[in-house]
Amino acid sequence: MKVSVIVFPGSNCDLDVKWAFEVCCNADVSMVWHTEKSLPESDVVVLPGGFSYGDYLRSGAMAAKSPIMGSVVEFASSGGLVLGICNGFQILTEAHLLPGVLLPNVSTKFICRPCKIRIEQIDTPFTFLYKQGEVVNFPIAHHEGLFYLDDTSLAKLEESGCVTLRYLNNPNGSLNAIAGITNASKNVLGLMPHPERVVHPLVGGQDGVRFFKGINEWVKEIRR
Numbered sequence: 177m178k179v180s181v182i183v184f185p186g187s188n189c190d191l192d193v194k195w196a197f198e199v200c201c202n203a204d205v206s207m208v209w210h211t212e213k214s215l216p217e218s219d220v221v222v223l224p225g226g227f228s229y230g231d232y233l234r235s236g237a238m239a240a241k242s243p244i245m246g247s248v249v250e251f252a253s254s255g256g257l258v259l260g261i262c263n264g265f266q267i268l269t270e271a272h273l274l275p276g277v278l279l280p281n282v283s284t285k286f287i288c289r290p291c292k293i294r295i296e297q298i299d300t301p302f303t304f305l306y307k308q309g310e311v312v313n314f315p316i317a318h319h320e321g322l323f324y325l326d327d328t329s330l331a332k333l334e335e336s337g338c339v340t341l342r343y344l345n346n347p348n349g350s351l352n353a354i355a356g357i358t359n360a361s362k363n364v365l366g367l368m369p370h371p372e373r374v375v376h377p378l379v380g381g382q383d384g385v386r387f388f389k390g391i392n393e394w395v396k397e398i399r400r
C-alpha cells in the first residue's frame with residue numbers, strides 16, 4: 177500500500193503517522209511537502225496532526241490553500257482514501273472536503289489526554305475492523321476540537337450515517353459529541369483523536385492498530 181503524508185510547516189504528527197502505517201501494515205510511505213503540486217502514486221493520502229502555519233487565522237485555514245491541496249481534492253473526488261487527523265481534520269473542513277468547522281474547545285484550554293471514543297459506523301474503509309458501538313481509547317491533543325455545524329446540516333449528517341466516531345465524555349463541547357465524520361461516499365475521514373498514538377504497547381495502547389490494518393486490507397481488496 178502506498179501512503180502519502182502531506183507535510184505542512186508546523187505539522188508535528190507526520191512522522192508518528194508514517195511509523196503507524198509502517199509498523200501496522202508495512203506500508204510504503206512518502207512524505208510530501210505542501211508546496212508540491214502533484215501527489216506521487218498513492219492509495220491513501222494523509223493530512224497529519226500539528227499546527228500548520230502556527231494555527232494563524234484559523235486552524236487549517238492557510239494549509240487548505242497550499243499548492244498540494246488541489247491534487248488532494250482531485251484525489252478525494254476520484255474516490256481515493258483521504259484521512260485527516262486532528263489538524264488534518266481541521267484542514268479537510270477548511271478545504272470543504274468535509275462539512276462543518278472546528279471551534280475552540282468549550283473550556284478554551286488545550287486538552288491532551290486519553291479519551292474514550294465510540295465507533296459509530298463500521299461501514300467505512302477506516303473502521304470496518306472494529307465492532308459496531310465498540311469503545312476504544314484514542315488520545316486527544318487539541319485546542320480547536322469543538323465540531324460545529326448548523327442544525328439542518330447536522331441532522332443530515334447524522335441521518336446519512338456520516339458520524340463515524342463519538343466521544344463518550346465530550347471533552348470539548350462538540351455538537352452531538354462528534355469526534356469524527358466522513359463525507360457521503362465515506363472515502364474521506366476526519367477525526368480529532370489520534371489513532372496513530374496507540375499502535376504499540378510501549379506508547380500506551382494498541383486500539384489504533386485495527387484502524388491502520390483496516391485501511392491496508394481495504395486497499396488490497398480494491399486492488400484484487
Ligand SMILES: NC(=O)CC[C@H](N)C(=O)O
Pocket residue numbers: 224225226227228231235261262263264317318319320321
Ligand atoms: N494535535 C493537533 O493536531 C492539534 C490541532 C490544532 N492545532 C489544535 O490545537 O486544535
